[in-house]
Amino acid sequence: MEWLRGLGVSISEPRPFMAYGRGRTVDPAAMTATLGNQVARRGGTIHLRTALVELLTDEGGAVVGARVGGTNGLCPIAARAVILATGGFQGNPDLLSRYGIPNGGSLYLRSNPWSTGDGLRAADAVGAALTPWLDSFYGHALPAPPARFGPDDFFALAQRYGPVAVALNLAGERFVDESAGTGEETLNWAVARQPGATAAYIVDAATARRAYYGFVPEVAIDRAEASGGPVVRAETLDDLCTALARWGIPAGTARRTLEGYNRALLGHPDADLHPPRKGNRYPLAEPPYTAVLVRAAITFTGGGIAVDPHMRVLRRATSSSLLPTAQAAAGELVRHAIPGLYAAGADIGGINTYGYLGGLAAALVTGRRAGRQAAAWAGAAAG
Ligand SMILES: Cc1cc2nc3c(=O)[nH]c(=O)nc-3n(C[C@H](O)[C@H](O)[C@H](O)COP(=O)(O)OP(=O)(O)OC[C@H]3O[C@@H](n4cnc5c(N)ncnc54)[C@H](O)[C@@H]3O)c2cc1C
Numbered sequence: 001m002e003w004l005r006g007l008g009v010s011i012s013e014p015r016p017f018m019a020y021g022r023g024r025t026v027d028p029a030a031m032t033a034t035l036g037n038q039v040a041r042r043g044g045t046i047h048l049r050t051a052l053v054e055l056l057t058d059e060g061g062a063v064v065g066a067r068v069g070g071t072n073g074l075c076p077i078a079a080r081a082v083i084l085a086t087g088g089f090q091g092n093p094d095l096l097s098r099y100g101i102p103n104g105g106s107l108y109l110r111s112n113p114w115s116t117g118d119g120l121r122a123a124d125a126v127g128a129a130l131t132p133w134l135d136s137f138y139g140h141a142l143p144a145p146p147a148r149f150g151p152d153d154f155f156a157l158a159q160r161y162g163p164v165a166v167a168l169n170l171a172g173e174r175f176v177d178e179s180a181g182t183g184e185e186t187l188n189w190a191v192a193r194q195p196g197a198t199a200a201y202i203v204d205a206a207t208a209r210r211a212y213y214g215f216v217p218e219v220a221i222d223r224a225e226a227s228g229g230p231v232v233r234a235e236t237l238d239d240l241c242t243a244l245a246r247w248g249i250p251a252g253t254a255r256r257t258l259e260g261y262n263r264a265l266l267g268h269p270d271a272d273l274h275p276p277r278k279g280n281r282y283p284l285a286e287p288p289y290t291a292v293l294v295r296a297a298i299t300f301t302g303g304g305i306a307v308d309p310h311m312r313v314l315r316r317a318t319s320s321s322l323l324p325t326a327q328a329a330a331g332e333l334v335r336h337a338i339p340g341l342y343a344a345g346a347d348i349g350g351i352n353t354y355g356y357l358g359g360l361a362a363a364l365v366t367g368r369r370a371g372r373q374a375a376a377w378a379g380a381a382a383g
Contacts (some may be wrong), residue, residue: 007038008037009026009030009034011024011026012024012025018215019211019214050070053066053068053074053118055082055341061315064079064080065077066122079340080382081340081342081377081378083342083370084119084123084305084313085343085347086114086115086118086347087111087345088111088117088120088300088345088346088347089116089117089120090115090137090298091114092116093105099135099301099303100134101137107197107295107298110139110298110299111154111298111300119305127338128305128316130349131305131306132349132350133349134303136301137192139185139296139299140188141162141187141199141201141296142297143229143230143231144229144230145295146230147227147229153223157229158220159184159221160213161203161215161220162178162188163178163181163183164207166178167191167199167200167202168200168254169198169199170194170196170249171195172244172251172252174275175275177275177279178277179278179279180278180279182355182356186354186355191295192296192298197295198296200244200249200292203221203289204282204286205287205288206285207282208221210282212280221292224292224294229294231291231293232244232290233288237255237262240289241254262285304346304349304350306335306350307343308335310369310373311348314338315337339377340378342373344370345366345367348366
């Protein structure tokens with residue numbers, strides 16, 4: 001924050017932030033303009049509407065620039081160092097499916113539409129290593145079609161209460177411990193693996209009122225309904241299951257699943273729950289009951305380009321598989337960096353994998369580090 005303030009970015013006084021504590025806000029548009037002016041003041045140029053197409057390398061494999069595409073076609077830009085920061089590959093269904101994220105064509109894209117993996121593909125083409133967990137991603141389930149919404153609704157419509165609800169797939173079965181992980185992003189990841197990337201989140205009246213991470217479920221449910229999303233309410237679980245049939249969920253299976261869930265949570269001795277429910281053990285007990293049909297959404301990918309702590313992109317040819325690390329001596333595992341190539345933000349893999357650590361702080365920290373290292377490298381190369 002001190003660094004941003006030093007560059008002239010205006011930062012608010014601390015204020016409460018969700019259930020995490022206190023935080024400060026910035027106006028993204030004003031911050032971007034201020035930082036852009038700083039680039040210009042220091043002699044830099046920002047080329048808008050100009051996309052990275054591929055990296056340029058010399059005979060020794062060092063990165064010496066990039067080919068970019070703009071309104072005048074393709075052109076090369078020479079550079080002593082390049083930092084890849086194109087924001088991940090969530091906007092590219094082909095890459096999602098190549099790296100094991102199913103239903104890529106059905107997932108909602110809960111981000112800008114321009115992060116289509118150009119950084120990852122350019123790095124891959126010059127021999128970069130990729131991280132494990134390429135199928136991991138962060139996002140929150142949103143109301144299923146026919147809900148209508150736009151980018152300004154991504155935050156308000158997120159159905160974050162999933163971990164306190166019961167989640168059924170279209171077959172009427174539970175498919176995961178809803179409470180597992182760091183928040184609804186973990187459940188959303190599991191929903192993405194279900195047919196149609198779709199599930200029903202079910203709560204009773206008590207849970208609908210109970211705040212989860214500072215969010216009250218019934219507020220998100222009302223917003224889902226107002227957006228045109230599928231929501232049903234009923235006075236009995238039996239009637240709710242009958243209503244689920246209109247979404248193609250078999251009423252009989254749903255009934256058995258919810259009864260089994262309630263029996264297990266109410267401590268019935270012969271009840272054995274699969275998948276288990278380790279946290280938020282709230283039975284569906286108080287009418288009315290509400291079900292919301294949701295669809296998984298992807299905000300940014302968790303796997304990506306492999307870097308060292310200096311944000312240098314690592315070469316795959318000499319990098320080691322993770323498998324033998326338990327057997328090989330540390331000194332035998334040599335991973336070389338590609339000279340002149342750095343990466344930052346969501347283009348880097350391995351920061352957010354199964355759990356969610358946040359995207360903005362990761363982008364800020366890795367971006368600053370990559371910038372410093374790239375500048376040092378470019379300065380040294382210039383002699
Ligand atoms: C709705 C929403 C809510 C979020 N909430 C939070 C939150 O509360 N807390 C948090 O920590 N994070 C949050 N995030 C995530 C956070 O915004 C991202 O993790 C972060 O912005 C990533 O920064 P980045 O610089 O790597 O990528 P981005 O900020 O996505 O920037 C990448 C840029 O690269 C551009 N680009 C793509 N391809 C090319 C190309 N070929 N050539 C040139 N440019 C290209 C894109 O247009 C984009 O402008 C949220 C994201 C969204 C969408």
